[in-house]
Amino acid sequence: MVAHHTARYTVAFKNVTVDPDGVDFSMSDTPKTSPVEKFKEASQFLRGEIPEELVDENAFFGKGSIQLLKHHGSYQQDNRDERKAARADGRGKAYSMMLRTKIPGGKFTALQLLAELDLCDEVGNTTLRVTTRQALQLHGILKTDLRKTIQRINEVQSSTLGACGDVNRNVMCCPAPFNGDPVRAEMQKMADDLAEHFAPHTRAYHQLWLTDEATEEKQLVGGTADPFEVEPIYGAVYLPRKFKIGIALPSDNCVDVYSQDLGLLAVCESEKISGYNLLVGGGFGVTPTAKKTFPALAKPLCYVKPDEVLEVATAIVEVQRDFGNRADRKVARLKYLIHAWGIDKFKAKVEEYVGRSLAAPQPLEVTGFDDHLGWHEQGDGKWFYGLNVENGRIKDEETFRLKSALREICSSVCSVVRFTSHQNILFIDLNQNQKNQLDDILARHGVPQTESISTVRRWSMACPAMPTCGLAVTESERVLPGMMDQLEAGLAELGLADEIFTTRMTGCPNGCARPYNSDIGLVGKTLGKYTILLAGRREGDRLNRIYKDLVPAEEVVPTLLPLFAYFKEARQEGESFGDFCEREGFEKLQSHTAS
Numbered sequence: 001m002v003a004h005h006t007a008r009y010t011v012a013f014k015n016v017t018v019d020p021d022g023v024d025f026s027m028s029d030t031p032k033t034s035p036v037e038k039f040k041e042a043s044q045f046l047r048g049e050i051p052e053e054l055v056d057e058n059a060f061f062g063k064g065s066i067q068l069l070k071h072h073g074s075y076q077q078d079n080r081d082e083r084k085a086a087r088a089d090g091r092g093k094a095y096s097m098m099l100r101t102k103i104p105g106g107k108f109t110a111l112q113l114l115a116e117l118d119l120c121d122e123v124g125n126t127t128l129r130v131t132t133r134q135a136l137q138l139h140g141i142l143k144t145d146l147r148k149t150i151q152r153i154n155e156v157q158s159s160t161l162g163a164c165g166d167v168n169r170n171v172m173c174c175p176a177p178f179n180g181d182p183v184r185a186e187m188q189k190m191a192d193d194l195a196e197h198f199a200p201h202t203r204a205y206h207q208l209w210l211t212d213e214a215t216e217e218k219q220l221v222g223g224t225a226d227p228f229e230v231e232p233i234y235g236a237v238y239l240p241r242k243f244k245i246g247i248a249l250p251s252d253n254c255v256d257v258y259s260q261d262l263g264l265l266a267v268c269e270s271e272k273i274s275g276y277n278l279l280v281g282g283g284f285g286v287t288p289t290a291k292k293t294f295p296a297l298a299k300p301l302c303y304v305k306p307d308e309v310l311e312v313a314t315a316i317v318e319v320q321r322d323f324g325n326r327a328d329r330k331v332a333r334l335k336y337l338i339h340a341w342g343i344d345k346f347k348a349k350v351e352e353y354v355g356r357s358l359a360a361p362q363p364l365e366v367t368g369f370d371d372h373l374g375w376h377e378q379g380d381g382k383w384f385y386g387l388n389v390e391n392g393r394i395k396d397e398e399t400f401r402l403k404s405a406l407r408e409i410c411s412s413v414c415s416v417v418r419f420t421s422h423q424n425i426l427f428i429d430l431n432q433n434q435k436n437q438l439d440d441i442l443a444r445h446g447v448p449q450t451e452s453i454s455t456v457r458r459w460s461m462a463c464p465a466m467p468t469c470g471l472a473v474t475e476s477e478r479v480l481p482g483m484m485d486q487l488e489a490g491l492a493e494l495g496l497a498d499e500i501f502t503t504r505m506t507g508c509p510n511g512c513a514r515p516y517n518s519d520i521g522l523v524g525k526t527l528g529k530y531t532i533l534l535a536g537r538r539e540g541d542r543l544n545r546i547y548k549d550l551v552p553a554e555e556v557v558p559t560l561l562p563l564f565a566y567f568k569e570a571r572q573e574g575e576s577f578g579d580f581c582e583r584e585g586f587e588k589l590q591s592h593t594a595s
């Protein structure tokens with residue numbers, strides 16, 4: 001049982017103030033809070049006006065509900081390809097809802113996946129998306145279908161609660177089922193424990209979506225003097241901003257542990273986890289108009305034994321809850337609190353909440369990042385196969401029929417799947433004789449197997465951006481495959497087809513596909529133009545930097561290829577592209593590639 005900090009509510013509304021240049025992070029007691037805070041506070045634990053708006057005649061939800069619905073796993077969106085038509089025919093906008101399912105550690109059953117595939121056809125836009133955080137997203141759900149959709153997801157024992165919003169989001173964990181070594185199973189168990197521990201307790205989710213309409217319970221979920229009776233960790237106003245957790249091994253940082261608010265890096269001794277280094281304050285969201293915002297890698301905070309993780313993680317979440325910025329959402333993530341205080345002050349505060357001092361982190365370095373694709377022995381006599389899903393999009397399109405292939409695989413061959421943080425699927429627990437069956441189904445549906453996909457494409461990813469994301473300033477998922485075609489050809493010509501490096505693209509600077517620590521980051525800056533960032537690396541432990549800004553889409557690959565030509569000529573043995581860019585420095589890169 002985790003003891004909760006008792007002083008929590010007395011400090012719950014302190015704000016960290018930030019001046020326009022981001023220099024002064026001094027504390028103030030000004031009770032000024034952002035509008036989202038007010039919506040949450042008045043919402044009776046995330047209920048608000050949602051029940052009334054669910055049944056009104058509008059195709060959309062109001063401002064307050066939009067914010068609250070995120071905590072239930074849904075974003076209101078509109079089809080941006082249809083904006084003109086919708087304005088012209090009087091709809092205003094073609095509204096629909098995105099719905100994200102929270103899937104700790106990416107563990108899903110075939111039945112659960114079949115349910116999502118059914119839903120994407122019945123109520124969605126006929127596609128399903130594996131996300132960069134091991135979750136699934138449905139797009140294009142009409143408001144009138146939202147309740148039914150959430151019910152169906154819950155009927156197969158899965159949930160959308162807390163998939164978005166100001167709470168702990170999907171807990172990420174290495175999904176590879178190497179069962180010969182108990183370490184990964186221990187990590188997955190920890191992911192489940194953390195997910196359960198930090199799940200919102202509000203009954204609003206159940207009442208809004210799962211209660212039988214005929215016998216609907218009308219009672220309010222709140223009404224108690226102590227909000228912590230309802231939400232023992234979060235209280236009435238939840239966290240200042242989203243909170244992300246990921247668990248990794250030093251030899252396999254496949255969940256990008258440095259990008260998390262709270263990262264757990266396992267310390268292993270003879271096939272057992274002796275403890276974890278806790279890393280804090282990672283986060284990639286940037287607002288270009290606000291100089292005070294920046295991407296940050298998580299920093300080592302302390303070392304804890306496995307049985308201390310929940311207690312110390314709770315204290316970290318509580319410190320962010322009590323001292324994170326509730327006035328300005330742009331600087332509300334944990335990384336800004338740590339930037340303002342410094343890691344030592346933050347550690348001292350966490351120690352105060354835990355009630356004892358915490359051990360120094362162990363000297364650990366990340367040495368690898370595996371995408372787990374292709375065929376692998378699990379170590380228990382079974383096999384798993386990692387299938388590359390380009391940008392996570394599951395669809396049937398002309399001769400490429402991944403969606404149908406998945407239906408057949410899930411109905412006949414495979415009963416358990418896992419999702420990876422690179423938007424891919426692992427089919428797990430397969431017998432030797434099922435291997436051919438799986439290969440055959442993929443081939444019959446025109447789905448290229450991982451082995452025939454180029455290395456550059458396999459290691460790339462893009463966020464959804466257009467047409468669903470309201471924040472996109474330009475394309476991402478829809479243009480990256482074309483850039484990959486060009487890059488593939490150019491790299492093959494240079495003899496670099498087998499070179500492993502990560503390319504990550506987003507349609508705006510928010511960073512949903514983690515573009516800020518990859519070898520190459522392509523970040524949408526304005527319509528049709530991208531910022532090119534270089535010198536991160538696959539291991540995920542170094543931020544990349546701006547190499548060139550406002551590069552038109554058609555010039556992205558022509559800008560990159562000369563760099564690869566130079567890389568081929570001047571790299572040191574075994575050096576990765578990101579490390580090469582870092583060592584050479586951008587000035588040298590620029591002078592060598594100027595035509």
Ligand code: HEM
Pocket residue numbers: 075077098129130131132133137259283284285286392423462463464465468469470471510511512513514
């Ligand atoms: C800071 C501001 C951010 C905002 C306002 C934001 C908002 C959004 C929105 C609206 C979507 C839905 C797009 C769609 O499905 O059409 C989305 C997707 C997503 N976001 Fe963010 N996001 C932010 C930052 C981040 C960061 C830093 C990460 C992780 C590093 C992240 C992880 C995700 C993931 C995993 C998805 C699903 C993308 C996929 O399908 O692969 N977000 N975000």
Ligand code: SF4
Pocket residue numbers: 463464465466469470471472473476506507508509510511512513
């Ligand atoms: S990075 Fe920007 S465009 Fe892409 S999904 Fe996130 S918010 Fe949307």
